[in-house]
Amino acid sequence: MKNRLKVLRAERGWSQQDLAERLEVSRQSVNAIETGRYDPSLPLAFRIADVFGMAIEDIFQRGE
Amino acid sequence: MSCGTSVKNPAYRRYTRRMMPLSLLYVGAIMLASWLVPDRDQANATAIALALLPGLAVLGWIWAMARLLIELDDEYLRVLEVRKFLVATGVTLAVCSVWGLLEIYTDLPRLPVFLVFPLWAMGLFVGMLVNRITQGASGNCA
Numbered sequence: 010m011k012n013r014l015k016v017l018r019a020e021r022g023w024s025q026q027d028l029a030e031r032l033e034v035s036r037q038s039v040n041a042i043e044t045g046r047y048d049p050s051l052p053l054a055f056r057i058a059d060v061f062g063m064a065i066e067d068i069f070q071r072g073e
Numbered sequence: 074m075s076c077g078t079s080v081k082n083p084a085y086r087r088y089t090r091r092m093m094p095l096s097l098l099y100v101g102a103i104m105l106a107s108w109l110v111p112d113r114d115q116a117n118a119t120a121i122a123l124a125l126l127p128g129l130a131v132l133g134w135i136w137a138m139a140r141l142l143i144e145l146d147d148e149y150l151r152v153l154e155v156r157k158f159l160v161a162t163g164v165t166l167a168v169c170s171v172w173g174l175l176e177i178y179t180d181l182p183r184l185p186v187f188l189v190f191p192l193w194a195m196g197l198f199v200g201m202l203v204n205r206i207t208q209g210a211s212g213n214c215a
Contacts, residue, residue, distance in 0.1 A: 035082065037210045038149035046208055047149050 011070045014043045017061050031060045084144040091137040099130035131190055153204050160203050161196025168192055 018028050025043070029036040034053070041047035042057075049057065058065045106123040138158075145151040169189065175181045204210060 034147050035150055038147055041149050041208065041210065047152065050148055053148060 010048045011045070011072045012042065013068055013070075014039070014057070017063075017068065018043075021061075028060070032056055082145065082147060082150060084141055084146065087144060088137055088141040091140070092134065095130045095133040095137065098133070099127050102126035102130060134190075153208065153210060156204055156208075157197050157200030160200030161193045164196035164199055165189060165193045 014028075018025070023031075025036045025039045029039045032039070032053070033056075038047070038049075042049055054065050054069060058068055061068060102123075106126060110120045110123050142151060142154060142158075145154060169184065169192070172181070172184050176183055
């Protein structure tokens with residue numbers, strides 16, 4: 010699954026740690042999701058969408 | 074070794090707090106049993122009780138590891154821990170199965186069953202390396 014996490018984070022000037030704190034997860038988790046090594050669960054994907062104020066499908070797309 | 078942010082997770086701190094006294098209990102109980110009970114002693118109540126005492130610590134370790142998986146609220150870190158457990162289980166099954174066959178067909182010494190848990194724990198270290206290589210993160214470093 011592809012995602013726009015890194016771009017969205019950069020647009021807001023957030024570091025991985027900043028996003029991790031907003032999501033209440035570890036920085037490792039944010040890094041793993043950003044780099045595509047880990048696909049988040051649906052509840053975490055909803056939390057990510059809420060943090061960016063966007064729909065899940067605007068952040069995550071099908072594909073490698 | 075740098076642990077990143079995982080070390081800050083309260084579940085890891087609780088895990089370490091639980092494992093330390095249990096490890097001391099294990100070492101102490103082994104020393105006590107070795108001191109008081111001769112090897113291959115008759116199975117009287119005292120010998121059985123002293124021999125089982127370290128087993129209580131092992132049961133405590135297993136409980137502490139189960140609690141870690143339950144209490145770890147960061148799903149990615151939990152995945153890393155589960156991967157380590159799976160690698161450790163695979164290593165243990167492989168070593169015990171292959172060694173068991175060697176025991177049947179050769180005169181190699183028997184693998185004492187109490188070594189299975191330490192073997193599994195060494196498998197956790199292999200799992201940590203696998204995580205490090207494939208994920209670039211190892212999970213808990215306690």
